[in-house]
Amino acid sequence: MAPAVVFMLVFLGWPMINALLIAFQSAAGDFTLDNVQRLFRDTDFGLAVRNTFLLLAIVIPLEFTLALVMAVVAQSRVRGRDFFLYVWSFPLAISDLAAGLVWLAVFTQHGYLNSILQSLHLIQHPIGFLNYNNLAGLVLAVVLAETWRSISLVMVVVMSGIQSIPAELGEAAEIMGAGAWRRFRSVTLPLLKPTLQVGLILRTTAAFQVFAVVLALTGAGLPVLATKTESWVYEARNYQMGAVYAVLLLLLSTLTTLIYLNALRTPRAVFQR
Amino acid sequence: MPKRLWSIAFAVAILTFACGGTPPAPATAGAQKNVGQVEFLSSQGQPAKEVQDMNSKVLAGFNGTVDFQSQPTGAQDVDKVLSQHQAGKSTIDVLALQHGDFTTLAAADALEDLTPLLQKLQKDRKFPAQLLSYGKFGSQKQYYIPWLQATYLMVVNKKALQYLPKGSDVNNLTYEQLISWGQAIEKARGEKLIGLPVAPGTKGGLMNRFLQGYAYPSYTGQTLVGFKSPDAVQMWQMLKRLWSVTNAQSTTYAYMQEPLQNGEVWIAWDHQARFADALNKLGDQFTVIPAPSGPKGLGYMSVAVGLAIPKGAPNRAGAEALIDYLTQAKQQAAAGSSLSFFPVIDGVNLTGSDVPSYLSAESAVASKYVANKKSVITLLPVGLGLKGDEFTLTYQDAFTRIILRNEDIQTVLNDDAAKLQQLVTTAKAACWPPDPPSSGPCQIK
Numbered sequence: 001m002a003p004a005v006v007f008m009l010v011f012l013g014w015p016m017i018n019a020l021l022i023a024f025q026s027a028a029g030d031f032t033l034d035n036v037q038r039l040f041r042d043t044d045f046g047l048a049v050r051n052t053f054l055l056l057a058i059v060i061p062l063e064f065t066l067a068l069v070m071a072v073v074a075q076s077r078v079r080g081r082d083f084f085l086y087v088w089s090f091p092l093a094i095s096d097l098a099a100g101l102v103w104l105a106v107f108t109q110h111g112y113l114n115s116i117l118q119s120l121h122l123i124q125h126p127i128g129f130l131n132y133n134n135l136a137g138l139v140l141a142v143v144l145a146e147t148w149r150s151i152s153l154v155m156v157v158v159m160s161g162i163q164s165i166p167a168e169l170g171e172a173a174e175i176m177g178a179g180a181w182r183r184f185r186s187v188t189l190p191l192l193k194p195t196l197q198v199g200l201i202l203r204t205t206a207a208f209q210v211f212a213v214v215l216a217l218t219g220a221g222l223p224v225l226a227t228k229t230e231s232w233v234y235e236a237r238n239y240q241m242g243a244v245y246a247v248l249l250l251l252l253s254t255l256t257t258l259i260y261l262n263a264l265r266t267p268r269a270v271f272q273r
Numbered sequence: 274m275p276k277r278l279w280s281i282a283f284a285v286a287i288l289t290f291a292c293g294g295t296p297p298a299p300a301t302a303g304a305q306k307n308v309g310q311v312e313f314l315s316s317q318g319q320p321a322k323e324v325q326d327m328n329s330k331v332l333a334g335f336n337g338t339v340d341f342q343s344q345p346t347g348a349q350d351v352d353k354v355l356s357q358h359q360a361g362k363s364t365i366d367v368l369a370l371q372h373g374d375f376t377t378l379a380a381a382d383a384l385e386d387l388t389p390l391l392q393k394l395q396k397d398r399k400f401p402a403q404l405l406s407y408g409k410f411g412s413q414k415q416y417y418i419p420w421l422q423a424t425y426l427m428v429v430n431k432k433a434l435q436y437l438p439k440g441s442d443v444n445n446l447t448y449e450q451l452i453s454w455g456q457a458i459e460k461a462r463g464e465k466l467i468g469l470p471v472a473p474g475t476k477g478g479l480m481n482r483f484l485q486g487y488a489y490p491s492y493t494g495q496t497l498v499g500f501k502s503p504d505a506v507q508m509w510q511m512l513k514r515l516w517s518v519t520n521a522q523s524t525t526y527a528y529m530q531e532p533l534q535n536g537e538v539w540i541a542w543d544h545q546a547r548f549a550d551a552l553n554k555l556g557d558q559f560t561v562i563p564a565p566s567g568p569k570g571l572g573y574m575s576v577a578v579g580l581a582i583p584k585g586a587p588n589r590a591g592a593e594a595l596i597d598y599l600t601q602a603k604q605q606a607a608a609g610s611s612l613s614f615f616p617v618i619d620g621v622n623l624t625g626s627d628v629p630s631y632l633s634a635e636s637a638v639a640s641k642y643v644a645n646k647k648s649v650i651t652l653l654p655v656g657l658g659l660k661g662d663e664f665t666l667t668y669q670d671a672f673t674r675i676i677l678r679n680e681d682i683q684t685v686l687n688d689d690a691a692k693l694q695q696l697v698t699t700a701k702a703a704c705w706p707p708d709p710p711s712s713g714p715c716q717i718k
Contacts, residue, residue, distance in 0.1 A: 131524075
């Protein structure tokens with residue numbers, strides 16, 4: 001226990017407290033609310049909040065729906081399920097920046113997609129999918145890249161949850177005449193709730209911090225909270241503003257975690273039966 | 274007339290080397306003692322290729338071991354040297370920075386006085402007087418020794434020339450003519466083929482330099498003082514029209530050599546070094562031209578890079594030997610070719626087989642800037658030190674809000690003028706050319 005506590009305090013607690021302190025200090029070290037006020041006036045602050053939530057609202061449901069399907073297929077007795085499992089686990093090994101760059105090569109003006117469309121004579125001039133003023137194109141590219149990159153993680157989590165459900169329950173339901181969909185809805189899904197809760201907390205917290213994929217694909221075309229944080233710290237080297245953004249991200253993550261913990265609470269009784 | 278004076282001074286500085294002269298006597302050849310390990314920190318040489326070339330073509334012949342390191346922005350180097358100076362322990366022997374980045378270090382007295390070294394070097398090579406005086410920062414001490422110089426210009430795909438509007442001279446364009454040219458191309462080809470380096474961030478494109486050294490001086494005759502003036506509003510209106518014929522992918526361009534090579538753009542503005550790859554590989558497809566001019570003249574920017582020794586450098590003798598080595602004619606040409614800069618010392622031949630042919634084409638454009646009677650020369654921001662990066666980002670902020678987000682010009686200029694003023698005041702930076710000299714921090718009118 002003790003080493004874990006020390007580890008948490010040194011590597012999580014201390015930086016977190018430090019960030020909180022810096023966020024409410026001026027460069028000279030006096031306590032102030034100026035940084036917070038400046039945050040709300042900051043160019044693209046509103047856009048960064050909107051884009052972060054927009055991506056989250058699309059990516060999370062999409063990923064969990066697909067991951068559930070994938071996990072069920074990989075668990076089933078379908079032929080070639082091992083093949084699916086290997087292929088689907090592949091993106092686990094790819095860094096998010098690399099994933100962003102791969103998808104950039106697809107979507108950029110002279111990228112694969114435009115080249116294919118042009119060679120098929122479907123378009124005359126390349127389409128600017130990633131132009132700063134093409135919100136739909138930017139969001140689509142990031143959603144694809146981000147889903148492709150992180151869905152395998154969700155799938156692995158969901159699969160481990162499915163594996164921990166006793167097979168007898170499904171078999172019993174089958175004997176009682178429940179079809180595949182009914183078994184999934186009434187047996188698998190309710191028993192998966194604790195797993196889904198963990199998965200949702202992990203993925204949503206990560207989605208708030210979406211960064212490398214957005215940066216690689218859109219530059220500053222699609223500002224999100226994490227790219228703004230990075231830009232203030234490493235570009236403007238204004239640590240106070242960087243800290244304010246970081247604290248905002250911390251707040252949002254904490255809040256969502258609490259919501260998930262509450263909304264997906266599994267009564268203790270379920271486990272005691 | 275400070276504007277005129279700067280132009281003349283620079284004319285002399287650049288023409289002296291451009292016209293050449295008697296080649297300098299070969300540097301003290303023969304058996305020299307190995308000077309050991311020299312730590313060389315440079316704000317120039319960012320793409321990996323440039324670091325490679327520096328190591329293999331320039332530093333390889335040095336009688337010692339040089340550890341050449343390059344960081345993306347000068348402010349990061351300034352930060353490092355300054356904190357080492359305050360801690361009283363330097364790990365850097367030689368420092369290469371742009372003129373403006375040295376100001377903070379000179380003010381903090383973090384640099385050695387190189388007057389004795391300069392006197393030694395001047396026995397067999399000649400530096401332009403103007404560049405030497407920059408390196409003194411108004412003091413008696415020589416804080417840096419000039420190393421290289423550069424400017425920003427435009428590169429045009431020859432296919433674009435047929436669409437040049439009647440009556441305009443490609444070597445003497447106005448911004449309005451550039452816009453008409455872009456319109457003509459769009460009409461004929463259905464594509465917007467002008468490109469600007471607008472990728473955001475301090476490691477992104479150099480749009481901030483376009484604003485500070487080209488658009489603003491051409492429309493206001495100043496760089497910072499007239500930031501929110503009526504002339505500035507007129508400039509931004511022009512920029513909106515220019516943007517309407519500019520490839521929207523420009524927001525992702527950091528170096529214009531790439532979109533030029535793959536044909537995404539035909540006309541591009543950038544730092545001369547950021548065209549090198551395109552001109553090297555496909556030189557015969559492109560032509561190099563000066564930037565356009567505006568109602569107040571031909572605004573252009575000049576970059577001077579110098580070499581300095583931080584106080585307490587661990588290998589002082591090695592540092593001096595390296596500066597001696599880098600300012601010899603042969604290494605001047607080699608470093609110029611590797612980093613796509615111009616040499617500073619007199620009589621360096623820019624025509625050898627080792628020197629890429631585009632360097633002399635770029636040098637010819639630089640001479641056109643100097644020779645133009647209406648030119649307005651701007652120096653890189655001076656004396657901002659650690660605030661330099663935030664200063665850059667404020668210009669990008671103005672561009673984003675006015676051009677990309679279509680916000681009201683005057684409102685944005687007022688907002689960003691306040692931010693710039695705060696940065697300049699905090700850094701205690703006086704006005705720099707072409708703004709009139711100020712006592713105390715520069716004031717935006």
